[in-house]
Amino acid sequence: MEKSQNGEENAQLNLSNDGSICGYDSLHHLLKDNLKPHHFQEVNRLLTGLNCGKVLETITLPESATSLSVKHGFDAQAFSFRADKELLREPRVVRVGLIQNSIAIPTTAHFVDQKKALFEKLRPIIDAAGSSGVNILCLQEAWMMPFAFCTREKKWCEFAEPADGESTKFLQSFAKKYNMVIISPILERDVNHGEVMWNTAVVIGNHGNIIGIHRKNHIPRVGDFNESTYYMEGNTGHPVFETEFGKIAINICYGRHHPLNWLAFGLNGAEIVFNPAATVGELSEPMWPIEARNAAIANSYFVASINRVGTETFPNPFTSGDGKPAHADFGHFYGSSYISAPDASCTPSLSRNRDGLLVTDMDLNLCRQYKDKWGFRMTARYELYVETLAQYVKPEFEPQVIRDPLLHKRC
Amino acid sequence: MEKSQNGEENAQLNLSNDGSICGYDSLHHLLKDNLKPHHFQEVNRLLTGLNCGKVLETITLPESATSLSVKHGFDAQAFSFRADKELLREPRVVRVGLIQNSIAIPTTAHFVDQKKALFEKLRPIIDAAGSSGVNILCLQEAWMMPFAFCTREKKWCEFAEPADGESTKFLQSFAKKYNMVIISPILERDVNHGEVMWNTAVVIGNHGNIIGIHRKNHIPRVGDFNESTYYMEGNTGHPVFETEFGKIAINICYGRHHPLNWLAFGLNGAEIVFNPAATVGELSEPMWPIEARNAAIANSYFVASINRVGTETFPNPFTSGDGKPAHADFGHFYGSSYISAPDASCTPSLSRNRDGLLVTDMDLNLCRQYKDKWGFRMTARYELYVETLAQYVKPEFEPQVIRDPLLHKRC
Numbered sequence: 001m002e003k004s005q006n007g008e009e010n011a012q013l014n015l016s017n018d019g020s021i022c023g024y025d026s027l028h029h030l031l032k033d034n035l036k037p038h039h040f041q042e043v044n045r046l047l048t049g050l051n052c053g054k055v056l057e058t059i060t061l062p063e064s065a066t067s068l069s070v071k072h073g074f075d076a077q078a079f080s081f082r083a084d085k086e087l088l089r090e091p092r093v094v095r096v097g098l099i100q101n102s103i104a105i106p107t108t109a110h111f112v113d114q115k116k117a118l119f120e121k122l123r124p125i126i127d128a129a130g131s132s133g134v135n136i137l138c139l140q141e142a143w144m145m146p147f148a149f150c151t152r153e154k155k156w157c158e159f160a161e162p163a164d165g166e167s168t169k170f171l172q173s174f175a176k177k178y179n180m181v182i183i184s185p186i187l188e189r190d191v192n193h194g195e196v197m198w199n200t201a202v203v204i205g206n207h208g209n210i211i212g213i214h215r216k217n218h219i220p221r222v223g224d225f226n227e228s229t230y231y232m233e234g235n236t237g238h239p240v241f242e243t244e245f246g247k248i249a250i251n252i253c254y255g256r257h258h259p260l261n262w263l264a265f266g267l268n269g270a271e272i273v274f275n276p277a278a279t280v281g282e283l284s285e286p287m288w289p290i291e292a293r294n295a296a297i298a299n300s301y302f303v304a305s306i307n308r309v310g311t312e313t314f315p316n317p318f319t320s321g322d323g324k325p326a327h328a329d330f331g332h333f334y335g336s337s338y339i340s341a342p343d344a345s346c347t348p349s350l351s352r353n354r355d356g357l358l359v360t361d362m363d364l365n366l367c368r369q370y371k372d373k374w375g376f377r378m379t380a381r382y383e384l385y386v387e388t389l390a391q392y393v394k395p396e397f398e399p400q401v402i403r404d405p406l407l408h409k410r411c
Numbered sequence: 412m413e414k415s416q417n418g419e420e421n422a423q424l425n426l427s428n429d430g431s432i433c434g435y436d437s438l439h440h441l442l443k444d445n446l447k448p449h450h451f452q453e454v455n456r457l458l459t460g461l462n463c464g465k466v467l468e469t470i471t472l473p474e475s476a477t478s479l480s481v482k483h484g485f486d487a488q489a490f491s492f493r494a495d496k497e498l499l500r501e502p503r504v505v506r507v508g509l510i511q512n513s514i515a516i517p518t519t520a521h522f523v524d525q526k527k528a529l530f531e532k533l534r535p536i537i538d539a540a541g542s543s544g545v546n547i548l549c550l551q552e553a554w555m556m557p558f559a560f561c562t563r564e565k566k567w568c569e570f571a572e573p574a575d576g577e578s579t580k581f582l583q584s585f586a587k588k589y590n591m592v593i594i595s596p597i598l599e600r601d602v603n604h605g606e607v608m609w610n611t612a613v614v615i616g617n618h619g620n621i622i623g624i625h626r627k628n629h630i631p632r633v634g635d636f637n638e639s640t641y642y643m644e645g646n647t648g649h650p651v652f653e654t655e656f657g658k659i660a661i662n663i664c665y666g667r668h669h670p671l672n673w674l675a676f677g678l679n680g681a682e683i684v685f686n687p688a689a690t691v692g693e694l695s696e697p698m699w700p701i702e703a704r705n706a707a708i709a710n711s712y713f714v715a716s717i718n719r720v721g722t723e724t725f726p727n728p729f730t731s732g733d734g735k736p737a738h739a740d741f742g743h744f745y746g747s748s749y750i751s752a753p754d755a756s757c758t759p760s761l762s763r764n765r766d767g768l769l770v771t772d773m774d775l776n777l778c779r780q781y782k783d784k785w786g787f788r789m790t791a792r793y794e795l796y797v798e799t800l801a802q803y804v805k806p807e808f809e810p811q812v813i814r815d816p817l818l819h820k821r822c
Contacts, residue, residue: 027457030450039445046438047458049697205815212813218790233792238799242814257787259670259709260796267803268810286460286755287708294705297698298670344697376668379629381644385671386800388649392678393793399679402623403653404616 025075026336027289028348049345055082056347059361065128072124074101075356078132079339079347081302083363092364094245096272096302097134097180099125099143100337101355102310107146111158115144119170125357126171130178132359135206135245138183138306141253141276142199143167145187146312150224150330153316157230160189160197163213168202176208181243183250185276187230188213197231201250201276203241211241216252217261223283224320224330225254238264246271246364253277256291256305259298266299266377271364273301278308280331288336289346296340300370300377302362303340308333309355342370436486437747438700439759460756466493467758472770476539483535485512486767489543490750490758492713494774503775505656507683507713508545508591510536510554511748512766513721518557522569526555530581536768537582541589543770546617546656549594551717552664552687553610554578556598558719561635561741562729568641571600571608574624579613587619592654594661596687598641599624608642612661612687614652622652627663628672634694635731635741636665649675657682657775664688667702667716670709677710677788682775684712689719691742699747700757707751711781711788713773714751719744720766753781 024030032040050056059078069076083091104117122143129137141147144167145159161167167186175182181204188200199216215234219227238261240249249270255261256275265273275292292303310333317326336349339360350356371377391397435441443451461467470489480487494502515528533550540548552558555578556570572578578597586593592615599611610627626645630638649672651660660681666672667686676684686703703714721744728737747760750771761767782788802808 024453027454030454034447034450035445039441042435043438043441046696046700203813205817207817209815209817211815217795218792220786220790222785233790237811239811239813242812242818244815244818247812254790257709257785258791259674259705260791260793260799263670264796264799267799269812284755285457289457290701290704290708290755293701294670297701298668344695344701374633374668375631379631379644379665380669380671381629382671382800382804384628385675386797386804388671388675388678389793389797389800393797400648400650401653401658401680402614402650404620404622404655406616406618406620407653407655 025351025353026349049343054343054345056080056345057082059359061128061132061359064131065357068124068128068131069357073355074125075351075354076128076359077348077350077356078359080361081341081345081363081366083366084369086365086369089365092246093361094272094364095133095135096304096339096360096362097129097132097137098304098306098337098339098350098358099129099137099139099356100306100309100335100350101125101140101143102308102333103146103312107148107312108315114146115159115167118144121355125355126174128357129359130174130180134178134180134359136181136183136243136248136272138250138274138276138304139185140306140308141185141278142187143185146314147278147308147333148314149227149230150320151314151316151318152226152229157189157197160187162191163188163200163202164210168204168210171204172208172210175204175206179206181206181245181248183248183274183276185250185252188215198234199227199231199252200234201252201274203243203248203250206244211243212239214239214250214252216255218255218258220254223280224318227254238268240265240268240270249273251275251295253279256295257287259295262295262299266301270299271301271367272304272362273299274304274306276306278333281334282331285334288334292338293340293344293346296342297344298376300342300367300374302342302364302367304360305340306337307335309335309351309353342367436762436764437760460754465754465756467491467756468493470770470772472539472543475542476768479535479539480768484766485536486762486765487539487770488759488761488767489770491772492752492756492774492777494777495780497776497780500776503657504772505683505775506544506546507715507750507771507773508540508543508548509715509717509748509750509761509769510540510548510550510767511717511720511746511761512536512551512554513719513744514557514723518559518723519726525557526570526578529555532766536766537585539768540770541585541591545589545591545770547592547594547654547659547683549661549685549687549715549717550596551719552596552689553598554596557723557725558689558744559723559725560638560641561731562725562727563637563640564727568608571598573602574599574611574613575621579615579621582615583619583621586615586617590617592617592656592659594659594685594687596661596663599626609645610638610642610663611645612663612685614654614659614661617655622654623650625650625661625663627666629666629669631665634691635729638665649679651676651679651681660684662686664690667706668698670706673706673710677712681710682712682778683773684710684714686714686716688717689744692745693742696745699745703749704751704755704757707753708755709787711753711778711785713753713775713778715771716751717748718746720746720762720764753778
């Protein structure tokens, strides 16, 4: 599955404007291609938790999938996490697919054409997932449009659709054809409630039916992510969707910075939490390998992280609230989609630069095995925190501070 | 400050029993010594958030400190985080010191001698911290004894002391001498409450006074960490200690796996949270670079992580609940103490194998700057989670589950 860079390619690495090198595919390849094998093995153990005790196996995808990846130029990687065998439960192995992609045609094109081009771009990647036997597939955040919220222009609202709109219909046929649950993160227009918009994930069942929706709980106001210009905090709580293949939830994008959001999906019984996102290098790249893995460890579930790829340029320049000149893009979406397991291990990431399909087998029994092992839920003292939070939200809350009595008076 | 391994040393790296290589100092050195500089720069950017925009400077420690480190054979490293200049507040730069160390003499020695030997071992490292101008110093968990809780033998309880006992008195003189706040994690015996024990951090003010104590909130029952055999969950809440040099809190060891614990210290206003710990490779090493950094990011404060170093062998073999034969140690404490910043950057870690002193300057203004930038506190929707948790703790709680109506009936 893995396509290794060779030495020649590495020798051609160039420095980009911000001093970082470009031209490499992923952290995993950068390390694997440039360290001696025994050094790489130890670095990989420290970084991903994979050593002799925990193994991440590579899966060979069917020829039908790999030929699509070659023909359409997308990265395709596949891995398998292990769990211990149990005496009373059979293994519950689920095959999960994640798709990351750049937009298909310029943002200056007619909106109808842009959406249609995205459909056409995704078709072979979804076919590759389906023919690989993927059980649950998740697309990236607002996959049916460019991530135009940086512009603050209201014209992009025209991309919004009802939960049962054309993007959902497009995916329903694949869900049915491949017996595959599909999570479809869209810009939703709620026609029954004043036509307001939401950042929404539609969960399509493996029979093509809509199981339900979840709306993004936490909305960013940072950098170019002016999303609260378009939609507000979600009103759907923290639903867990019980599907044919396991209990899943969706933590959309900025919600990954909120440990309580991750926690609530766990309390409702999620075994896999998907994090479809759109995030750029300068802002968040060092956080990307941290937050999802922390959530998987703390909540004893799998986390599937998806990020867009590429740079999206918009017709009209905009400013970013940083005093710098107006510009027409807000940076490089660095892809790097990956999966984190409750045992603190993780897969390598997809490319930082190319479209990609990541296929991963996971035995959901691993979740309870790690609950039993580490006991985080048992030792969490939730009663204590109900009280702490209840006090905190009162306007008259006073923090628990013990002041050094010998402290000089300061303002 | 940094002592680099040379190629010859690397060539001598050996494989240990578990297949990992040994003989290297830290992940940072393994990468820096074996990657080309431009590759290392990019790997370091992805892993630590340090690039052209964010710089971690190296500090030169005074000769008095470095000569102590050479004479007594401990690692000494020093770094400085940057923050933006503000118009209305002066920088609030605090110098923080962390000490990691192995035990001093065999666990078969008389308990009085063991404790005395630890005092003598720590004396030059504390002197090095003091003469380096450290403002706040933190020692490792239960520093005044071997980490004997794996044995389940009650005789080790004799190491316990009142909060104002001999270990505190030993440190009070240093606090006064060097005008330095010292956090002293000990095994505490509460003589006024039935002589029970606690895992406690004593906070000693820079005038040598005891400001207060905090007792470990979450107690592990995992692997060899049979700590609930000795002490229960702490009863001191989540205090923040307002010291001469900033608002600090202590999240002891296993509490780092609990996002709500980190959160509560943040809600009470902590600017630096210390995580004195004792943890071994097989169990937790891949989690070590994740959880503290996630806490620093999510709560917009600095986190100072300290782990013991070395292998501690006990007189009587014990079993580990894993079906394996009895043995006399429970693995290698991998050191790797480090500091995480709210901007997602972090220092390199101290050695995996040697005693060490990590000195780090941090401008506490960075905390509020990152609260303002990312807005995690503002967008956290605590009211929602008060309700979620209040429901969850009820015995009759029902998870929010949306079941696929087409789902085949399963047990």
